[in-house]
Amino acid sequence: MNVRKQKLTIVFAVFSLLLPLLFSIGALQTAHAAEGEQTVTIHKRKYTTMPNEIQNTGDEMDFGGEPLGGATFTAYDVTSTYWTAYDAASGTHAQKEAAGIAAAKAADTTSMTGTVFPATDAAEGIAEKALPVSSGGQNAIYLFKETGIPSGVVQSKSIPFVIGLPSHKADGSLREKVHVYPKNEVKTNTLSFIKYGIEADGTKAVLPDATFILKSVANGKYYNSTSNQFDAEQADAARLTSDGSGIVSVPGLALAPGDYAFYEVDSSVSTAAEQQGTTEIFHYKTNPVVVAHVSTDMAVTYDYYDQSLVKKTGQENAEAYNYKVPIPEKEADDQEVENGQIVTFTIKHPIPDDVAQYTLYQLVDDYDSRLELVSTEQELKDSIQIDGQKETLTSTYASGTNQFTLAFVPSELTAHAGKILTFKVKMRVKTGTDLTLIDNEITFDNNFYDRKDKEEIISYGKLFKKIDSNSRKTLEGAEFVIKDGANFLQLLDGDGQRVAKVTGYASGYEVKWVSSEAEATVLASDKDGKFGVYGLGSKAKDHYTLVETKAPEGYALLGDILFTADNGTAILDVENKTRGFLPSTGGVGTTVLLMVGLAGFAGAMLYFKKTRVTR
Known part of the structure; x- marks a missing residue:
């Protein structure tokens, strides 16, 4: 009995000694489990101008600025890259650490699958996620890149950063969360251009009241002035109107890098439709009229078409143009004409600056029935000139009753935009013409607005x-x-x-x-x-x-x-006046002569009578 009791006593004594150790191992295992991951908390801050660099401590800090929501970070495991560079470097720990960080930042992450953090919230600019503290038996090293960048961020100043885990406090205890404060410089931009109108006579002036909508090419949405975002469908897009100086301006835009296109829409001053009636407004066809390119650094350049529709790219400022149709001119070499006279008419037409927008370009001559066309088709074509110099152009001739047409190819005329197209036609004034005005009309038939001129001659x-x-x-x-x-x-x-x-x-x-x-x-x-x-x-x-x-x-x-x-x-x-008749004056008078004549006549009769009797 005593031996057995003694053995039990020994067992309980040994168990009493092991029990604290067992609790200690459990506690150690719990500690290692806690150190398997560590939460990284990102505090995204925005500034109009970047502040000086401040060293992150891993603790919560005051970095100023304002919270920036919508930023997304991806953490890439670059542990192997870091430690390989660290071990290969010589010098102090700080020097080796610098070499490791440089290598980590230079790592090619294109084929890596990183850990994506949620987007930072709008209220505080915070996003957080737990990451493993070790990788491949070594302390984990992570390269953080901003892979989802909010609009308006100057991306060249959004710099990747490296974090090494685990992170401990000064007393050696593991931090519950590692706090980092990446910064962004944020800019707002103004997209703008000047609108001009080119009158029928070629005069250039700013054009108020033209209307546009603005589209983000990347997401296909249109600018919404209420939200100041590109979140509207075309029908609900904000209407942007040129002011009294012709300026179209959209200020205060936080833009993502990409292209933004201004499209013109019909307004009280311009239309894309073919016009009828007596009053012409400006026309347009090419859309978009201006495209703004926003770089990753929020720099803005523009593409647009100049007055002659030559495309300009990468410009600091932009212009856009609307047009009216130039008026043709018909001039006779003589306005006061004779029957049978051959009159030479010169037809002049300023080739429109925007001739590239034309799909129809015909000059139609309607001449009076009292005129007769003398020129042949070939003579008409041979007379064609550009700015006074003979030019061979593709033209199609057609004729009808008191009418002929010369049709030109608009695309062939683009090289001559703004110059004067002329040709000559000879016509004869028909005999029997009355004495009223003889009309001779020329019409520029096109796809925007037909323009006419009339030359009148008279006999x-x-x-x-x-x-x-x-x-x-x-x-x-x-x-x-x-x-x-x-x-x-x-x-x-x-x-x-x-x-x-x-x-x-x-x-x-x-x-x-x-x-x-x-x-x-x-x-x-x-x-x-x-x-x-x-x-x-x-x-x-x-x-x-x-x-x-x-x-x-x-x-x-x-x-x-x-x-x-x-x-x-x-x-x-x-x-x-009649010649009339008058008496002779200054002689014996007619009475005396008459009496002498009668006497002579009587004597002759008496003589002839006596002669007959004698016989």
């Missing part, structure tokens, strides 16, 4: 009436010729042959001037005393001379009369 004439100066009765048979300076009017018929004489109004003939009166056409007054001519080419005062070559029988021949041609509404009376 004159003069109507006369031959009358007795006293009785005012009309006189038939008087003959005249008309002079223009030293030359005489000659009228030609439809075959181009001289017409010797026309009685009444000469309205269906071609006008020609000759130096010989013998070749002139005689104008004769008809039974109503009327005569006249159509198709004269000047209304200058007293420009023409009426010369009477034969007076009516019994009337004196007139002297030359200067006259002014007109539109035939005023008839000029040409008065003739």
